[in-house]
Amino acid sequence: MRYESPETTEAAVELLAGEGPRCRVLAGGTDLLVQLRAGMISPERIVDIKRIRETQEIRVDDGALVVGAAVSGAELGEHPQAKGIWPGVVEAAELIGSTQIQGRATLGGNLCNASPAADTVPALIAAGARCRIAGPHGMRTIPVEDVCTGPGQISLGAGEFVLAFEFPVRPPRSSDAYLRFIPRTEMDIAVVGVGINLTLDEGGHCVSARVAVGAVAPTAIVVEKAGATLVGTRCDEQTLEAMAAEVRAACRPIDDKRGTAEYRTAVAGVLAIRATRIAVERARNA
Amino acid sequence: MMAKSHITTVINGDPTEFLCETEQTLLDVLRDELHLTGSKEGCASGDCGACSVIVDGRLVCACLVLAVEAQDKTVETIEGMASGERLHPLQTKFLEHAALQCGVCTPGFLIAAKSLLERNPDPTESEVRYWLAGNLCRCTGYDKIVRAVLDAAADMRG
Numbered sequence A: 001m002r003y004e005s006p007e008t009t010e011a012a013v014e015l016l017a018g019e020g021p022r023c024r025v026l027a028g029g030t031d032l033l034v035q036l037r038a039g040m041i042s043p044e045r046i047v048d049i050k051r052i053r054e055t056q057e058i059r060v061d062d063g064a065l066v067v068g069a070a071v072s073g074a075e076l077g078e079h080p081q082a083k084g085i086w087p088g089v090v091e092a093a094e095l096i097g098s099t100q101i102q103g104r105a106t107l108g109g110n111l112c113n114a115s116p117a118a119d120t121v122p123a124l125i126a127a128g129a130r131c132r133i134a135g136p137h138g139m140r141t142i143p144v145e146d147v148c149t150g151p152g153q154i155s156l157g158a159g160e161f162v163l164a165f166e167f168p169v170r171p172p173r174s175s176d177a178y179l180r181f182i183p184r185t186e187m188d189i190a191v192v193g194v195g196i197n198l199t200l201d202e203g204g205h206c207v208s209a210r211v212a213v214g215a216v217a218p219t220a221i222v223v224e225k226a227g228a229t230l231v232g233t234r235c236d237e238q239t240l241e242a243m244a245a246e247v248r249a250a251c252r253p254i255d256d257k258r259g260t261a262e263y264r265t266a267v268a269g270v271l272a273i274r275a276t277r278i279a280v281e282r283a284r285n286a
Numbered sequence B: 001m002m003a004k005s006h007i008t009t010v011i012n013g014d015p016t017e018f019l020c021e022t023e024q025t026l027l028d029v030l031r032d033e034l035h036l037t038g039s040k041e042g043c044a045s046g047d048c049g050a051c052s053v054i055v056d057g058r059l060v061c062a063c064l065v066l067a068v069e070a071q072d073k074t075v076e077t078i079e080g081m082a083s084g085e086r087l088h089p090l091q092t093k094f095l096e097h098a099a100l101q102c103g104v105c106t107p108g109f110l111i112a113a114k115s116l117l118e119r120n121p122d123p124t125e126s127e128v129r130y131w132l133a134g135n136l137c138r139c140t141g142y143d144k145i146v147r148a149v150l151d152a153a154a155d156m157r158g
């Protein structure tokens, strides 16, 4: 196994394309090193992307946040503006692991590891975030929900990697929230995770909403109908119940040691309601 | 046979060079090559925090860092915590409060607590507990550790 730490995107693409499937991107290593140690993967080459400047930047361009794929959870949490604009995305990133894991874990790694329970993915999808992907044919930008295709599977081609995440410009009175359910208070894998992002008008009516759910299907999913239920309403209790029903209807979970399919589906509805209340409260003050 | 990588780094203030294989973690090199055996391996999967070290100012698990990644970085380990014979206030308070039994988790807790107090000299009990949630102890039941950290923080604030 060889290790490379290129300083430019072009050099990284060349290294990644050269070795084909036996090559792995290294960001924070909190999934990759565990898998290496367990013998689950045995790459020929590891390409560390952390020395590439674009993967490490957090910028706000005309109100639009851009976060490098290899920014750690700790750095994102400490950024003076990121949490104010996208509190849901940042709270999801800050939920990953312990302080030690926060020092290393990245958004790019959380997405590309493609665990159905990855915490930041529902928040990123609800936010309408897009991935800037570098590859042998130049740059392309795709919605976050087009990256994971199944557990451990992503749509990126040979030589491609995620360089950064781009977030849309926020209209006034917009906010987001992410909630997950775990049996402990820290350090566990989500039984269900729900991300919601919405915008209110001056009268407090919802003008747009996106709801995404994790750990209830092979990949995190957007529930278009749940978002649509909220639009035009003041997110009153009756509407929230109808929205939760749409979330439950979209769930296709499995039974495992963390929870049965029935339990996961019920919890998804409850979390969707609670997360929406938080997002509405934040949007009123945004 | 693959050539080993030659890594230049600063460990506990001393410029340090070592040779390593790509497969070796920073924890492997600290313990097996540099004989800095204060950092412990409890799980090798990021769950226990016994291997906690500070790399470029960030608290991380040395078992989840490749040794080759340490090129040009500064690394702080438990071996750098006392100044000669003079213990760090956290070390003194751990002894006073009997915040250790077998001691396997202790270097990790001390390094993690040091990194907390560098950022937040006056943490609440709940902040201490959350910050240290990635450090597991099978002996003490945590209360004495948390009290020792709060007491050390008060001491260091003067």
Ligand SMILES: Cc1cc2nc3c(=O)[nH]c(=O)nc-3n(C[C@H](O)[C@H](O)[C@H](O)COP(=O)(O)OP(=O)(O)OC[C@H]3O[C@@H](n4cnc5c(N)ncnc54)[C@H](O)[C@@H]3O)c2cc1C
Pocket (backbone or CB within 6 Å): A024, A025, A026, A027, A028, A029, A030, A031, A032, A033, A034, A049, A069, A070, A095, A096, A097, A098, A101, A104, A105, A106, A107, A108, A109, A110, A111, A112, A113, A117, A118, A119, A120, A160, A161, A162, A163, A187, A188, A189, A190, B045, B046, B047
């Ligand atoms: C103790 C512990 C607790 C954890 N708790 C949580 C938790 O609460 N919630 C949660 O969601 N996860 C958790 N995780 C999993 C892990 O920390 C996260 O998934 C993390 O975000 C992974 O990021 P990384 O930078 O460390 O990824 P890496 O390990 O570097 O990479 C992960 C995968 O993605 C690929 N990759 C990385 N970056 C890119 C990129 N930019 N482009 C293309 N491919 C890329 C790698 O090749 C690899 O296959 C935990 C892990 C540990 C060890």
Ligand code: FES
Pocket (backbone or CB within 6 Å): B040, B041, B042, B043, B044, B045, B046, B047, B048, B049, B050, B051, B052, B061, B062, B063, B064
């Ligand atoms: S040995 Fe590194 S966290 Fe347990």
Ligand code: FES
Pocket (backbone or CB within 6 Å): B099, B100, B101, B102, B103, B104, B105, B106, B136, B137, B138, B139, B140
């Ligand atoms: S003192 Fe034994 S594990 Fe903590």
